Structure formats: structure tokens, C-alpha cells
Amino acid sequence: MTSTLNPRFTFDTLVVGAANRLAVTAGRTVAENPGSAYNPLFIYSGSGLGKTHVLMAIGHASKAIATQLNIEYLTLDEYVEAFHAAIAAGQGDAFRRRFQNVDVLLVDDVQFLTNRKEMQAELLRLTEALQQAGHQIVLACDRPPAEIPDLDERLISRFSGGLVVDMGIPDYETRVAILRRKAEERSQNFQPGVLETVAKVEYPNVRELMGALNRLIAFQAVNDTPLNEDAVRKVLGIPTRAGAASPGAAAPAAASPAAPAPDEFSQFLTDVSVTVGKAVEAWRARVTEAVMRWDGEGYRTGRLEKLLAQETPASVDEAIASYVQDVERLKALEVEVGMLDPQAAGDKVFRDPDRVAAAEAVAAKVREGAAPPPAPSAVFTLDSYFAGPSNEMALNGARDVIGKPGKKYNPLVIVGRSGLGKTHLLNAIGLELAKKKNAIVACLSTQQFVDELIAAIDGNRIDWWRARYRRATAFLLDDIQLLAGKERTQEELFNLFNQFLDADRQLVFTAPAHPNTLEGLEERIVSRLEGGLVVEIQGPDKELKRTALERQLKSQRVPTEAALVDYLVDRPVESVRNLGALVQRVVEAAAAQDGPVTAGLAREVLEGAPAPRRPTGARTSGIVVSSAGGVRSREKMVWDWPAAADRVIEDLR
Amino acid sequence: MSLVNFTAREITCKIVYYGPGRSGKTTNLHYVYERVPETRRGRMVSLATQTDRTLFFDFLPIDLGQISGFSTRFQLYTVPGQVYYNATRRLVLQGADGVVFVGDSQARQLDENIESLQNLQGNLLEHGVDVRAMPLVMQYNKQDLPPELILTPPELDDALNFRSVPSFPADALHGKGVFETLKAISELVLKKLAAGSPTV
Numbered sequence: 039m040t041s042t043l044n045p046r047f048t049f050d051t052l053v054v055g056a057a058n059r060l061a062v063t064a065g066r067t068v069a070e071n072p073g074s075a076y077n078p079l080f081i082y083s084g085s086g087l088g089k090t091h092v093l094m095a096i097g098h099a100s101k102a103i104a105t106q107l108n109i110e111y112l113t114l115d116e117y118v119e120a121f122h123a124a125i126a127a128g129q130g131d132a133f134r135r136r137f138q139n140v141d142v143l144l145v146d147d148v149q150f151l152t153n154r155k156e157m158q159a160e161l162l163r164l165t166e167a168l169q170q171a172g173h174q175i176v177l178a179c180d181r182p183p184a185e186i187p188d189l190d191e192r193l194i195s196r197f198s199g200g201l202v203v204d205m206g207i208p209d210y211e212t213r214v215a216i217l218r219r220k221a222e223e224r225s226q227n228f229q230p231g232v233l234e235t236v237a238k239v240e241y242p243n244v245r246e247l248m249g250a251l252n253r254l255i256a257f258q259a260v261n262d263t264p265l266n267e268d269a270v271r272k273v274l275g276i277p278t279r280a281g282a283a284s285p286g287a288a289a290p291a292a293a294s295p296a297a298p299a300p301d302e303f304s305q306f307l308t309d310v311s312v313t314v315g316k317a318v319e320a321w322r323a324r325v326t327e328a329v330m331r332w333d334g335e336g337y338r339t340g341r342l343e344k345l346l347a348q349e350t351p352a353s354v355d356e357a358i359a360s361y362v363q364d365v366e367r368l369k370a371l372e373v374e375v376g377m378l379d380p381q382a383a384g385d386k387v388f389r390d391p392d393r394v395a396a397a398e399a400v401a402a403k404v405r406e407g408a409a410p411p412p413a414p415s416a417v418f419t420l421d422s423y424f425a426g427p428s429n430e431m432a433l434n435g436a437r438d439v440i441g442k443p444g445k446k447y448n449p450l451v452i453v454g455r456s457g458l459g460k461t462h463l464l465n466a467i468g469l470e471l472a473k474k475k476n477a478i479v480a481c482l483s484t485q486q487f488v489d490e491l492i493a494a495i496d497g498n499r500i501d502w503w504r505a506r507y508r509r510a511t512a513f514l515l516d517d518i519q520l521l522a523g524k525e526r527t528q529e530e531l532f533n534l535f536n537q538f539l540d541a542d543r544q545l546v547f548t549a550p551a552h553p554n555t556l557e558g559l560e561e562r563i564v565s566r567l568e569g570g571l572v573v574e575i576q577g578p579d580k581e582l583k584r585t586a587l588e589r590q591l592k593s594q595r596v597p598t599e600a601a602l603v604d605y606l607v608d609r610p611v612e613s614v615r616n617l618g619a620l621v622q623r624v625v626e627a628a629a630a631q632d633g634p635v636t637a638g639l640a641r642e643v644l645e646g647a648p649a650p651r652r653p654t655g656a657r658t659s660g661i662v663v664s665s666a667g668g669v670r671s672r673e674k675m676v677w678d679w680p681a682a683a684d685r686v687i688e689d690l691r
Numbered sequence: 692m693s694l695v696n697f698t699a700r701e702i703t704c705k706i707v708y709y710g711p712g713r714s715g716k717t718t719n720l721h722y723v724y725e726r727v728p729e730t731r732r733g734r735m736v737s738l739a740t741q742t743d744r745t746l747f748f749d750f751l752p753i754d755l756g757q758i759s760g761f762s763t764r765f766q767l768y769t770v771p772g773q774v775y776y777n778a779t780r781r782l783v784l785q786g787a788d789g790v791v792f793v794g795d796s797q798a799r800q801l802d803e804n805i806e807s808l809q810n811l812q813g814n815l816l817e818h819g820v821d822v823r824a825m826p827l828v829m830q831y832n833k834q835d836l837p838p839e840l841i842l843t844p845p846e847l848d849d850a851l852n853f854r855s856v857p858s859f860p861a862d863a864l865h866g867k868g869v870f871e872t873l874k875a876i877s878e879l880v881l882k883k884l885a886a887g888s889p890t891v
Contacts, residue, residue, distance in 0.1 A: 259756065303726045306870050306877075307755055313881040314702060314758040 042326050042346075043101075043111050047094035053219055055212025058088060058205040065092045065176075069099035072107065072142045072174035076201035078165065080148075082179045083205035086243030089178035092205070093144045096176055100142045110137070111144040118150075118157050119327065124334040133334055138167045141174065148179040149186055151193070158190045165196050208244065213237035216244060217251055226255050231267045239276055250274055252311060256304045273301050321354040322346065328358050337365055338390045364391035371401040378404050378502045404502075411480035411506050414468025414514065423459065423466050424589070424614060426582025432573040436463055439544055440470040443512060447571035448538075449545035453552055454575030457613030460548040463575075464514050467546055471512045480510040484520040488527050495526075507534055512544040518567075519549050522558025535566055545570070578614050583607045586614050590621045591635075596628075601637035609644065620644060695761070695884055702763045704880050705786055706873075709811050710793035711803035712772030715832040718863040719793060720751050720767055723873060726866075727753055765877070772807065781814045789826035789880040791872055793863075794851055796833045796841040804851055822854075826879035829858035830872045835865065 049069075054062050061083075067075045079096075083089050097109045112120070124133035137143065143164075151158055168175050179186065182204070183197035208216065217233040236254065241247045257273050258265050265273070325346055329339045345357055368388050376383035382404050387397045420440075425433055432454075438446045450467075452460045468481035494503035507513065513534065521528050538545050549556060552574075553567040578586070584607050591598050606624075611617045627643045628635040695702050708716040724735050733752035755763040768787075770780040784790075792811065794804045812822045831847045842850070844860045852858050857875045861868025 302866070302870050303723075303728070303731075306874055309874050310755060310763070310877050310881070311758045313878050314761065314763060316881075 042322070043094045043097045043109075045098075047091045048098045049095040051219075051223075052088065052091055052095055053208070053212055053216045055208045055215070056206075057208050057212065058083075058092070061092055061203045061205045062095075064201055064203050065096045066099065068174055068176060069096045069142075070103060072100055072104075073172040077169055078175040078177055078197060078200040080177045080179065080183060080197045080200060080202040081205065082182050082202070084207070084243055085180060086245030087205045087207065088244060089180075089205065090146055093146055093176060093178050097142065097144050100174075107141040108139060109142045109144070110140045111146070113146040114148055114150045114157075116327070116330070117145060117161075118154065120330045120334060121157065121160060123331045127331075127335040129334050129336065132336070134164070136334070137164055138171065138173075140168070143168060143173065143175045144178075145175070146178045148177045148197075149181060151189055152187045155190075158193055162190060162193050162196065165193075169196075207240070207242065210237055213241075213247060216247060220248065220251055221255075224255065226258070227264070228254070228258075229264050229266055232265055232270050235267050235270050235276065236274065239274065249308060249312070252308045253301065253304055256307045256311070257301055273304070324358065325354060328361065332361070332365060336389055337368070338392065341392055361391055364394050367394055368397055371397050375401050375404045377497055378499050406505065410478060411510050412482040412486060414465040414472060414479055414481035416469065418462040418465035418469070420466040420470055422589075423462055424578075424582050424586040426579045426585065428576035428579040428582055429459065429463075432463060432575045435571050435573045436467050439467055439546065443471055443474070443544035444538075444542035448542070449535075449547055449567060449570035451553060451567050451570060451572040452546070452548045452575065453550065453572060454548075455550060455577070455613065457615035458575040458577065459614060460575060461516050464516055464546055464548050468512070468514045471544060474511075477512065478510045479512045479514065480507055481512075481514040481516075483516045484518055484527075487515060487531075488520070488524055491527055491530060504530070504534075508537060510543070512546070513538055514546040516548050517550075518547045518553075518559070519551075519556050521563070522556065525560075528560050528563055532560070532562055532566075535563070539566070577612055578617065580607050582614070583611070583617055586617055587621065590618055594621065594625050596625060596635045599636060602635060602640055605637040605640055700761050702758070702761045702881075702884070703766065704764070704788045704877065705766045705768065706789045706791060706876055706880065707784055707787040708767065708769040708791045708793055709780070709784070709807065710772060711795055711800065711807040712774075714772060714793045714795040714800070714804075714807075715861075715863040716769040716772065716791075716793045717749050718832075719791070719830070719861075719869050719872070720749050720769055722863055722866045722869045723753070723767065724751055726870070731755070767873075774806075777810065777814070780810070781817060784811075784814050785818055787825070788883075789828075789876045791828055791830055791876050792851075793830045793832050793861075794847060796831045796847060796860075797836065798840060798842050801842065801850060804847075808851060826876060826883055827854070827856045828872055828875045828879065829856060830861045830863075830868060831858060832861045832863050832868075834860040835862040835867075 049062065049066060052058075052062060061081050064076055064079055065081070068077075068079050081089055081092055094111060097111050100107050101109055121130075121133060124130055145161075151161065165175055177197060182202060183189065183194045186194075214234055214237040217237055221228060221233065232254070236247070236250050239250065241250065253273060254265060254270060257269075270276070325342055329342045329346070332342070333339045341361055342358070345354060368391060372383050372388040375385075375388070382400065385397075385400055387393050387400055390397075420436075423433070432452050435447055435450050435452075439448075439450050452463055454460050465481060468479045471477055472479040490503060491500075494500045515531075521531065535545065537543075547567060549567075552572060553559065553564050556564070584603060587603050587606050588598050591603070606617070606620060609617075609620060611620065624635055624640045624643050628639055631639070633639065708719055710716050720735065724732060731754050733754070736750040749767075749769040751767040753765045753767065755765060757763070768783050770776075770783045790811065792808060794800075794808075815822050815825060829847075829852050831842075831844050833841060834844070844858060848858055857879070859868045859872045859875065861872060863869055
């Protein structure tokens with residue numbers, strides 16, 4: 039998350055002296071060759087000596103060299119918090135994946151690993167993963183790895199395995215350079231010798247040096263007169279004697295009530311400035327925290343990230359609160375929708391707080407049962423249905439139903455053996471009915487109907503399930519023999535049946551035999567089914583077979599030779615489906631021979647003449663037929679072995 | 692009252708010096724007033740009776756200039772300590788971001804201190820503010836008086852500071868502890884701003 043990198047902390051704004059030269063050089067090297075130079079790079083120094091500055095500068099420099107790099111800067115505390123939030127949200131794995139995809143990971147304040155066993159283990163795992171993937175990790179700490187109390191030995195050796203560099207207190211020259219650069223940055227002019235006087239004080243860190251500079255700037259601003267060296271000594275409490283002074287000397291002078299220091303207000307101003315600065319910037323930390331948390335839970339955080347791009351956005355907390363409110367609403371909607379329709383709950387609209395209105399609309403739809411009931415399959419069109427005398431009555435019935443749904447034959451029950459095209463006709467009717475204005479056609483198998491009912495009972499959303507079907511303008515159910523023994527489904531169907539009949543809405547069913555011959559169906563259902571029109575589809579007649587054959591051969595790009603069609607039409611088949619299988623066998627045989635599909639070949643294939651051996655003759659049963667005729671019957675020989683992947687191999691137990 | 696206005700880029704802190712009569716609240720403000728450069732301070736408004744007691748309130752606006760891009764202002768108020776001016780105290784307390792309780796260290800004033808502290812709590816409650824949520828520091832003034840007349844800071848802490856808020860011994864007349872107190876309350880107020888919780 040490069041947005042958390044402070045734009046001011048770059049290598050260009052870092053004053054390099056003897057005390058930090060090694061760390062800066064190592065940092066630059068790492069930024070230029072992430073993952074290959076020193077990995078991990080461990081930087082340590084006392085507080086306020088520029089660790090964070092170097093860390094962020096590495097991030098900026100890496101990004102400048104390779105913009106596509108994924109760079110993350112965070113303090114250990116932030117890492118811990120994000121980890122805990124992710125664990126609490128059940129997103130532990132997502133959290134790990136996220137960090138393992140980081141190209142340059144910059145972790146600050148590593149000393150806080152003390153007494154955090156679980157985070158040590160997590161960081162160890164992450165370090166190993168990043169190193170293996172050739173990704174760079176840079177750590178900053180206030181002490182060397184071996185001195186971090188209670189740190190896992192393995193982490194110590196990992197940290198020490200790359201490069202460990204320290205940064206010391208800047209020397210006098212560096213202090214002057216720092217003061218000059220900072221004064222310049224803030225457009226402050228001081229009289230000659232002023233900054234040098236300040237630099238002579240051996241402040242323990244750069245931050246305190248900056249505090250001294252702040253005090254001078256505040257003092258100069260208040261007094262409107264340029265400070266001279268003497269005034270500086272007075273303001274900062276430096277003894278007049280030049281040389282190495284201690285900053286502690288400033289305190290008693292300021293605190294003495296008898297002779298209050300003239301800069302009592304300036305000092306107050308400096309202190310308040312620091313506090314205000316922290317407070318004003320604190321919003322950034324809060325936004326980042328929120329981004330990490332919600333991103334970890336899988337929500338889109340674009341709205342929050344936009345805040346980070348601003349200088350000082352108005353009402354940050356309101357923005358976060360409103361974001362959180364939206365997320366909570368989405369969560370509630372997702373749970374509610376999940377209970378009604380688990381599939382609809384997976385909609386990504388429930389993860390985008392910017393689209394709460396859209397999520398509400400989806401939820402409202404689901405609540406009304408508007409999630410459409412299963413629709414007829416688009417494959418089974420009426421045009422592709424083969425017509426012939428054997429199914430003429432059924433087809434006429436279907437056409438009447440399509441023409442006057444709910445008025446003429448209600449219900450329409452199509453009966454016939456398996457493979458005669460009942461399902462095709464059912465779906466074809468459904469598709470035609472669905473073309474009508476405002477039509478909602480429910481078309482499904484009885485098994486699916488039963489499964490849905492069970493799921494609805496299980497999820498305590500039976501009302502929603504009923505509503506979903508009651509909204510339909512036509513209800514088409516395949517294979518109603520499967521209702522046998524399912525009392526609750528029969529009851530639901532009975533109620534639905536009555537509603538549809540009352541409202542003149544079309545019902546269509548299929549069954550393998552006449553309803554009154556089906557076992558396990560309640561009398562009240564049977565009588566209602568018989569009350570409509572029951573049409574039977576017979577085995578395919580020649581006319582139908584011819585139509586079907588011609589179409590099948592055409593789809594296989596086989597020339598429709600009259601002799602071939604005549605031969606195939608005369609073959610006894612129980613259904614159009616079986617006819618298709620015959621055609622398939624002949625076409626495959628022709629392909630194996632690399633020859634045309636002819637009536638002769640068809641006869642050869644279908645009437646038992648030995649099928650030609652596949653060109654891949656190496657595959658055999660493995661049984662050697664002796665010339666003496668050990669195995670004579672062809673039936674006992676396996677001539678064609680299935681492909682290796684299709685064989686079922688059973689292990690001996 | 693909004694402490695931080697991000698749109699106008701302003702921070703305005705209202706700090707109220709509270710305490711029993713004659714405990715030194717106005718003295719605190721006078722000391723601060725004298726130390727603030729003229730360009731930075733507004734006119735100190737003081738409404739006093741003939742006997743120099745605060746009749747209404749003291750008001751000292753201080754302009755701290757641009758801090759982190761925010762124009763920062765502190766408004767210091769005192770309340771009249773005398774018991775019968777409670778309506779005024781309640782009025783001044785409205786919208787406060789922080790309170791400095793200036794206690795009188797004299798042993799014989801202990802009851803007045805306690806009474807005033809209770810009065811503070813009651814007045815805050817009337818504004819719907821829990822005293823625990825309000826940034827508060829204690830100042831034990833007049834520590835320069837002879838030791839036999841006064842209570843020590845630990846004794847005063849025991850008697851008054853049961854919430855363990857920061858406390859400072861002071862001699863407001865000579866300035867001891869004045870800025871320390873102001874700094875402490877400022878930090879508390881600004882930290883609360885950092886935490887993002889709105890004030891009254």
C-alpha cells in the first residue's frame with residue numbers, strides 16, 4: 039500500500055553522513071535490486087535517527103525504478119492488528135496470500151515482536167515465503183536482532199542472514215547539513231552562525247534536533263526579529279561557553295519560576311505544534327487501518343483509498359463511519375439473501391459498499407421470490423423436434439397448449455417410454471410459452487423439484503420457495519413418476535396444481551406411463567392429471583425415423599445416400615435416441631476405415647460382421663490365440679480395448 | 692462545537708478554567724496573557740466586580756498560527772467561582788473541549804474545592820457530558836503559601852483527584868505550573884481529537 043509511504047521521506051530528502059552512510063547505501067542497493075542484494079535487510083538505530091525515513095525511501099525508490107512492484111510499508115503493530123482482524127474475520131489465508139504477493143515488504147518497529155510468539159511464527163513463515171519467492175524484505179528496529187528480548191532463534195538467524203546495519207547519531211557536520219536543509223524546506227532564514235550553534239549541541243537524535251529548530255522558528259516568528267547566536271543560546275538554554283553542550287541544560291532554565299524563560303510561550307507553541315501535527319495526521323492511520331481491515335474481509339475499499347489520496351479530507355471519521363455502516367448493511371443483506379438463495383448471496387454486489395442500492399435491489403428481488411424458477415432448456419426447440427404419426431397427437435396437444443395456454447388442455451400429460459422425446463417436447467412447449475409477454479415458465483425435473491423443496495425446508499425458507507413457483511405463468515414438470523413416495527412434495531404440488539388450475543395457468547407433465555398406472559402417486563394427484571389431456575408418444579415410425587436420420591446424418595456431414603437411409607430406417611429401434619446411437623456407430627466405423635459411410639458399411643457394422651481392427655493394432659487383449667485354436671469363440675475375446683484412461687483398474691486387496 | 696474544521700482548516704480549542712472562588716483561575720489567564728506576544732493574543736475580556744471578583748467570565752483568545760496547515764486557536768475561559776453564579780458557569784461550560792480544575796491548596800478551602808468539583812460534574816451532566824469523557828487536569832494552586840496552611844499535592848490528589856487525571860502544583864501568581872497545566876490540557880484535548888471522538 040504505497041499510499042502510506044510519506045512522500046517527504048525519500049533518499050533525496052535524507053541527509054547522509056558517516057553515521058548512516060552504510061544503511062543508506064544498502065537501502066539504495068536493495069531498492070535497485072529487490073530480492074537479490076541483501077535479503078533481508080535489517081536496519082537498527084536509536085529512536086529518531088531516520089530508520090523510518092530510510093525504510094520509506096527504499097519503498098519510493100523501488101517504486102520509481104519498477105512501477106509495477108507491489109510495495110507494502112507497515113509497522114509491526116499494524117501488521118499484528120491486520121493479522122488479528124483477518125483472523126477474526128476468518129480470512130487468515132487471504133491475509134497470508136496478500137503478504138506473500140508483496141514484492142518489497144517494509145516492516146518498521148520490529149522490536150515489538152517481544153512476547154508475541156504467534157506473530158513471530160507468522161513473520162518467520164512470511165520471511166521464508168518471501169525469500170523463497172525472491173521478494174525483498176526490509177526490517178527496522180531499535181536494536182540488533184540478537185538483542186530483541188524473547189525472539190525466536192530461527193528469526194534471529196533469518197534476520198541476521200541478510201545484512202544488518204546500524205545508524206548512529208549524526209556528527210556535527212551532518213547536523214549542520216540537516217538543520218540547513220530543514221530550514222530551507224521551511225523557507226526560514228537564520229543569521230550566520232545560528233544553525234552552527236544549534237548543531238554544536240549533541241542532541242541524542244534528529245527528532246530532538248528538529249524540536250530545537252522548531253523552537254527557533256517559532257521564536258523568530260513571534261519576535262519578528264532575526265535571532266542571533268546569543269539569543270539562540272538563551273532560547274535553547276545552551277551555556278555561553280561554546281562546545282559540546284547537553285540539551286538537558288535547557289530544562290532548568292525554562293522551569294525556574296523566579297526567572298521564567300522568555301520563550302515559555304514558544305516552548306508551549308512547539309509542544310502544541312508536535313501534538314497537533316500528530317493529531318492531524320492520525321486520520322491517515324485510521325483510514326489505512328480501515329482499508330486493511332475491510333480489504334482483508336473481501337470488501338472493495340476504493341472509497342476509503344480515495345480519502346488517502348487527499349491532503350486533508352473533510353470529515354474522515356464520518357466517511358469511515360458511513361463506509362462501515364454500508365458494509366454492515368451489505369453483511370446483513372448477504373446473510374438474509376444467503377438464507378433464501380445461497381447462489382444469489384455470492385453476488386459480488388454484496389462486497390461493494392459503493393453499490394448498496396444495487397444490493398438492496400437484488401435482496402428485494404430475492405425476498406419477493408423473484409429469483410426466476412428453473413427455465414426450460416434452450417436446446418430443445420420445437421423446430422428440432424422430429425414429427426411423425428407416432429407423436430402426432432402429442433405434438434398437436436402441445437400446439438394447442440402453446441396457442442391457448444391454460445385454456446384448452448390443462449394439464450397436458452405426455453406419456454411414453456424413455457427416449458421417445460418427452461423431455462424434448464416438454465422443454466419445447468416451455469420455450470414457446472416463455473416467448474409470450476410477461477411469461478415466467480418453470481420447467482424442471484421432478485428430482486430437482488424434490489431437492490429444492492428439501493433445501494427450502496432445511497433453510498427454513500419454504501414460503502420463499504413457494505412464492506417462487508406461484509409467480510410462474512406455466513409449470514412444466516418432467517418425470518412425475520419420481521414423486522412416488524414423496525408425500526410432502528405431492529402435497530406441495532397438489533396446492534400448486536389447484537392454484538394454477540384456478541388461475542388458468544398451464545401445467546404440463548411427462549410420465550413413462552398413464553398416470554393411473556403409476557405407483558406411489560396420491561389419488562388426488564392422479565385424478566387431476568387424468569382431468570386434463572393425456573397423450574402418448576409411440577415408438578418411432580418410419581416417417582419420423584427418416585426425418586431424424588436425415589437430420590442426424592446432415593449434422594455429421596455425411597451425404598444422405600438413399601440406400602443408407604432406407605437401410606437404417608428399417609432397423610428395429612425403440613427410440614430416436616437409439617437410432618442416433620446406430621448412426622454414431624456407423625460413422626465412427628467409417629472414420630476408422632477412413633472410408634465413406636455407406637449402406638454396406640452400415641450393414642457390416644450393425645449385423646455382426648467383424649469390425650475392422652483399429653489402426654493402433656498394438657493394443658490387444660494380451661491373450662495369445664494359439665494356432666491350435668485355444669480360444670475359438672469370438673465372443674470370449676476382447677478385440678477392442680478401451681483407451682487407457684477409460685479402463686477401470688481395480689487394485690488387489 | 693467542532694474542534695477541527697477540515698474544510699476551513701481550523702482547529703479551535705475551548706478550554707475552561709473551573710474551580711472555587713478565589714482559587715486563582717483569572718490569575719492563570721493573566722499570566723498566560725502576559726507571556727503571549729501581542730500579535731498572537733486577542734483582547735482579554737474580563738468582567739469583574741468592584742472587589743475584583745470575576746462577575747461573568749474571563750476570555751482570552753490565543754492564535755497559535757498555522758500548525759500542520761491548520762489555523763490553530765485556543766480560547767481560554769474562566770468561570771466565576773462564587774456559588775451563586777451557577778447559571779453563568781453552566782453557560783461558559785457549554786462547548787468546552789477541556790477543563791482545568793484550579794483548586795485552592797489551603798487546607799480550610801478543601802470543602803469549597805470538593806463542592807466546586809461536584810458542581811462541575813453536575814453542570815457537565817446537564818450538557819449531557821460525562822465527566823469521564825471530558826479532558827480534565829487538576830492544578831493545585833497557591834503552593835507558595837506557608838506549608839502549615841496548605842495541603843501537599845499528594846494529599847490534594849487523595850482528596851480531589853480520584854479519577855487520577857494529570858495534576859500540577861502551581862503558584863499562578865509567579866507563573867509556576869501555569870504553562871505546564873495549559874500544555875497538559877492542550878495535549879489531552881488534541882489527543883482526543885486524534886482519537887476522532889467528537890466533543891460537546
